[in-house]
Amino acid sequence: MYLHEAVCRALLDARVDHMFGLVGDGNLFLVDSFSKAGGAYIAAGHEAGAVMMAHGFTLSSGRVGVATTTHGPGLTNTLTALVDAAIGRIPLLVIVGDTARDDITSVQNIDQREFVAPTGAGFETVRAPDSSLAQLTSVLTRVEAESRPYVLNVPVEYWWQDVEYAVSKRPVVDRVARASADAVEEAVGVIASARRPLILAGRGTTSASGSLAVQRLAARLEAPIATTLKAKDAFNASGNAIGLFGGLAQPWTLEVVGASDCVIALGAGLNHRTTEKGSLLAGKRVVQVDIDASRVGTVPNVDVSILGDVASTVDAVIELLDEGEVQPTGFFSDEARAKFRASVMPAAPVESSHGAVTLGETLQWLNGLLKEQRTVVIDGGRFMFSVFHDIETDGARGWIEPINFGSIGLGLGAAIGAYFGQPDRPVLLLTGDGGFMLGGLTEFSTAVRAGADLVVAVLNDAAYGMEHVQLMRRGLKGASTEVPWPDLAPVAVALGGAGTTIRTSADFADAERLVDERTTPVLLDIKLDVNDLPLPY
Incomplete structure (x- = not known):
């Protein structure tokens, strides 16, 4: 079969049933084949919009979103959206056509890798039609494993090459990484000595297993749960939620944060906005747990940094707390929760002096x-x-x-x-x-x-x-x-x-x-x- 048909079949076999894009010479036949093969293709008005559709699809569905564009301006129009996805660590794939390798006179012939490199997205060029399906499988795996966008670059002359379709088995990306026993012991030492521990939960805790783990630890310690913006409202049903942490925090949340003596950051990027340039962590012991190696050990004044999956690490922490018969702290007991809820005051709408709605x-x-x-x-x-x-x-x-x-x-x-x-x-x-x-x-x-x-x-x-x-x-x-x-x-x-x-x-x-x-x-x-x-x- 032709390569454009084989790529579509491989995408559908990988459970990619939606594609967002804008057609041009470099991806026209890919889009046509995807629709004919039963995939849902949504035609965007602008290439940046197509990438953002893949972005929203990823976050909403929990599966990798896929977009496609043509070469030249089709790719360069995506750059702002690619940067946003890279900074946000959004796993998505953009399949982009490239001008024919021997077409040096094309007005759209640019070095596409050089445009993508500064965005923070990954980039892979298909080396030959026969190896393209294996490369597609590899890139889809890396998108998930690295949790970032990738661009798969396909020279336009390859689309009509005959290839033999063979299913390239896609590895299961298991983001569960067991933290070292020594690191967990050190973290438990910090947590057990705390009298007023607070949990800071980020987007890395919003999976089903991560969410349950955060709630188990909060209940075990009787600790409040604050969240980053990425995890907004994720724990409201738990009864321990106190709202957003950082520069966006409300006064009643900051009061609890200020009273805490230990912050347990789970799946949360401790950037300068989240920590108010470190001021919200000042004077507190800090334990950080994250599966993302780029975020672990990069923040000063963290007492224990653990590279590992939140759910399995929390389970190990609770096991050691139980073995040591560490008692709940009472920092966010039933009485404390009731007092906090009573302090939360909804903001009254501001009346306009000009007759417009506020x-x-x-x-x-x-x-x-x-x-x-x-x-x-x-x-x-x-x-x-x-x-x-x-x-x-x-x-x-x-x-x-x-x-x-x-x-x-x-x-x-x-x-x-x-x-x-x-x-x-x-x-x-x-x-x-x-x-x-x-x-x-x-x-x-x-x-x-x-x-x-x-x-x-x-x-x-x-x-x-x-x-x-x-x-x-x-x-x-x-x-x-x-x-x-x-x-x-x-x-x-x-x-x-x-x-x-x-x-x-x-x-x-x-x-x-x-x-x-x-x-x-x-x-x-x-x-x-x-x-x-x-x-x-």
Whole structure:
């Protein structure tokens, strides 16, 4: 069979049943064969959107997302999305065509490896048609094992070469790594001597086994559980959750963090944002457990760093605690939990002096939309700092925030992929007007064509809000950051979706009916006053 047919068969045999992309000379026949073979192909409006769809699919489904683009500009258009995925350690694969090796006159002939290398993504070029299927299997394995994006580069002249299809058995990637006994003993020594231990859980704990392990350790120690942003709301049902750790923490959470004398960081990157440049760890003993070697041992003032799987390491820690008859600390006993819950005060919506709806009341209303079972996706923007606290999720795969690179405009692609990762769950995307116009407008029509169950809330202050704040803080006029966008609801309708504009609280009822009765993606153009928005920090 031809190579483009063989690659599609190999993908389907590897349980890759969705592909997101944009066709061109370099990948046209791959896409055609994938659709004919029974795979679901979702055509994006922009190559960055295709990669973000694979990104959202990975986080939502727990399986490797796959995107495809053509050569030259098809690849270079993906670079921002690749950087975001690399920083976020998102395992996904981009299959990209390359110009023929002897076609030195092509206007799209570039050294594609050199463009991908700075993004942090892996890169592999198919060396020959006969070895291509083995290389595909190898790259899929490395995507999972290294937990990062890879680009598989296929010279265009290979697609029509005859190859013999042979199943290249894909190894099972087992991310369970047993920590050394000495390291576990040292960690138990630190934990057993603590009187007020606190667990910091990151995305590395959101698997089923990791989640259960965190809850077992919290119960065993009577310790509170704080989370990084990546694991937001993942442990709310446990009764021990106290909210976000780090610069995003609420005052009542910081009070508990401040009282703790030991932080047990499980599957959490102890970066400067999480630790507030180390200040939240000052004066505390710290134990770090992570399966990612790049994050272990890189933070100063960590007493014990353990390279290992969270679940198996926690089990070993609990076993030694039991053997030593170490008693629960009482730091987060039933009484302490009740006292903490009583201290948590919901923020009251700020009343506008200009008649427009406020961000506070808007988020309070949005928090009730699709509440039973939804996936929440956050784009970048000034609003997001309020969203982190005011929008609730069911944790783990219900929360996706593709803002690892600090870019706006990547959210709608991720939202489409998230829907296809869990098509039984509607997706609520919160984006700013700048982000929507940058990347969302292009992919809203993709959502319509693909039939995604999606509600897009555009928090529209008609400005680039983060930049507006900086000018205003220095007493400068913000006119250069303000943009009089057209009304977006009619644009959504013109693209085949549904849309409505929200200017006052009275508009919420009509908007909610539109969402409840939706048969196509819905856009809510929510008009906010740029001068009434809360400061981002």
